């Protein structure tokens with residue numbers, strides 16, 4: 001497959017390494033300096049684009065790909081408030097977008113179990129629930145996209161909670177998401193249920209970025225030829 005990498009940082013470089021090992025071709029790897037060249041690529045040159053940049057750059061990059069008819073896999077987090085606008089452009093151009101806040105298979109299993117556990121635990125009000133995420137100090141967005149997906153899975157099972165707050169809280173009306181930035185931590189997510197008598201946790205620790213990159217490549221192999229907006233539940237048997 002001919003892959004256009006948009007973003008050539010920690011994720012872009014990891015994806016490049018795995019893609020070459022699988023026999024794919026990297027048409028180009030664009031960093032900030034090359035951002036203006038994105039519009040020069042056509043669907044005849046590129047089978048799929050993989051976008052891992054920054055919250056500020058993602059929407060414009062996705063829109064350009066959709067307008068040019070290039071299927072795009074996006075892992076950048078922190079831009080979902082613009083999803084309605086992106087969805088409209090995708091429909092208008094009969095385009096294809098694959099987005100996941102986290103491409104790791106393990107985290108997507110975690111998402112699945114998180115919803116199941118929340119559904120059970122909301123029947124036991126003596127347990128308070130909170131989410132915690134820990135990432136490296138270079139991360140631009142907070143809370144992490146993964147923590148927001150986890151929060152969504154909890155909130156849909158806790159109708160009395162009105163939303164989330166990016167802090168620790170003991171309020172029963174709101175879900176607390178605590179964010180910590182520490183060294184080079186790749187990505188750690190915890191859902192904790194605590195009662196006066198005990199605590200139990202769902203805990204996911206990413207040991208490297210390879211799991212994210214492998215999932216993004218699987219999505220990129222799957223997406224060409226499809227139309228619409230897709231996510232990991234379309235790709236994995238969960």
Ligand SMILES: NC(=O)C1=CN([C@@H]2O[C@H](COP(=O)(O)OP(=O)(O)OC[C@H]3O[C@@H](n4cnc5c(N)ncnc54)[C@H](OP(=O)(O)O)[C@@H]3O)[C@@H](O)[C@H]2O)C=CC1
Nearest residue numbers: 007009010011031032035053057075076077101102103212
């Ligand atoms: N969904 C998932 O599974 C995962 C998502 N992520 C998310 O992916 C994003 C990127 O992460 P990561 O690779 O670690 O970050 P990095 O900062 O290491 O890399 C981002 C790269 O994108 C470049 N860039 C910024 N704007 C543009 C643009 N307009 N065009 C082309 N390149 C651009 C940056 O250039 P410069 O360095 O010059 O600023 C940088 O090299 C983040 O939002 C992160 O949260 C990360 C891991 C997994």
Ligand SMILES: O=C(O)C1=N[C@H](C(=O)O)C[C@H](O)C1
Nearest residue numbers: 077101102139144145146187
């Ligand atoms: O910025 C990162 O590094 C990561 N970002 C994603 C997120 O915001 O959830 C996924 C992963 O945790 C690493």
